[in-house]
Amino acid sequence: MSGFLLKVGEELVRSIQAHGVETYPHECCGALLGTDGDDSREVLGLLPLANRRDDSPRNRFEVTPDDVRFAEKTAREKKVDLIGWYHSHPDAPARPSEFDREHAWPWYSYIIVSIQKGEPRDMTSWRLHDDRAAYDPEAIESVASSLKT
Amino acid sequence: MGVKVIIPTPLRAYAGKQESAEIQAATVAEALSGLTAKYGELKKHLFTDEGKLRSFVNVYVNDEDIRYMQKEQTPVREGDTISIVPSIAGGNGNLQRISGK
Numbered sequence: 001m002s003g004f005l006l007k008v009g010e011e012l013v014r015s016i017q018a019h020g021v022e023t024y025p026h027e028c029c030g031a032l033l034g035t036d037g038d039d040s041r042e043v044l045g046l047l048p049l050a051n052r053r054d055d056s057p058r059n060r061f062e063v064t065p066d067d068v069r070f071a072e073k074t075a076r077e078k079k080v081d082l083i084g085w086y087h088s089h090p091d092a093p094a095r096p097s098e099f100d101r102e103h104a105w106p107w108y109s110y111i112i113v114s115i116q117k118g119e120p121r122d123m124t125s126w127r128l129h130d131d132r133a134a135y136d137p138e139a140i141e142s143v144a145s146s147l148k149t
Numbered sequence: 150m151g152v153k154v155i156i157p158t159p160l161r162a163y164a165g166k167q168e169s170a171e172i173q174a175a176t177v178a179e180a181l182s183g184l185t186a187k188y189g190e191l192k193k194h195l196f197t198d199e200g201k202l203r204s205f206v207n208v209y210v211n212d213e214d215i216r217y218m219q220k221e222q223t224p225v226r227e228g229d230t231i232s233i234v235p236s237i238a239g240g241n242g243n244l245q246r247i248s249g250k
Binding site: 099107130 | 157159161162193194214234239240241
């Protein structure tokens with residue numbers, strides 16, 4: 001086990017699921033705002049974003065550099081960090097695909113929620129290895145607090 | 150003094166936890182080459198095995214996207230700021246499951 005731990009407020013878990021249901025059968029995406037500590041990191045707020053992959057939104061998502069800069073600015077204004085991203089896998093498992101790995105950045109947490117036939121199922125989180133070869137699973141711990149976004 | 154290269158948060162662990170680096174360079178290509186010479190671990194995250202800038206690595210010179218200038222051959226001057234900005238992509242790779250819809 002990698003030992004990575006990601007704390008996520010209960011209502012934020014529900015918000016990610018609801019975003020995935022809302023955009024089903026297309027993929028949803030958004031930014032994770034929070035804090036990064038030595039032992040664990042915590043998601044304190046979400047920034048839902050538009051999926052810019054108009055050509056293939058059922059099995060792809062994209063966040064443009066302008067949206068990334070907007071997410072970084074939002075995090076700075078709220079005095080937190082941009083610690084990762086979430087997206088949905090409609091009618092597919094909550095596991096990173098090869099396409100996910102090829103396009104991933106290290107350090108960020110990547111939450112994936114599976115939406116099966118319009119209903120939220122598993123939610124997982126992952127971090128890319130330093131050598132880009134694979135992901136480490138990151139345990140999600142549901143907690144009871146959040147930052148208002 | 151040279152150009153200031155802003156290192157994005159996810160890559161700072163590979164750059165001595167620095168937010169930026171001062172690099173002597175006349176072009177963006179020279180600046181990125183200088184940056185990866187200084188911090189070798191950055192190279193695989195910025196460039197493909199063939200040495201091309203990865204498609205989800207975006208570079209700005211003073212807030213101008215180099216894709217709309219001279220790409221990596223864009224000239225830079227002392228005091229310029231180069232920003233490396235991620236774009237984020239991914240998704241379920243299962244094409245068969247959704248075919249025909």
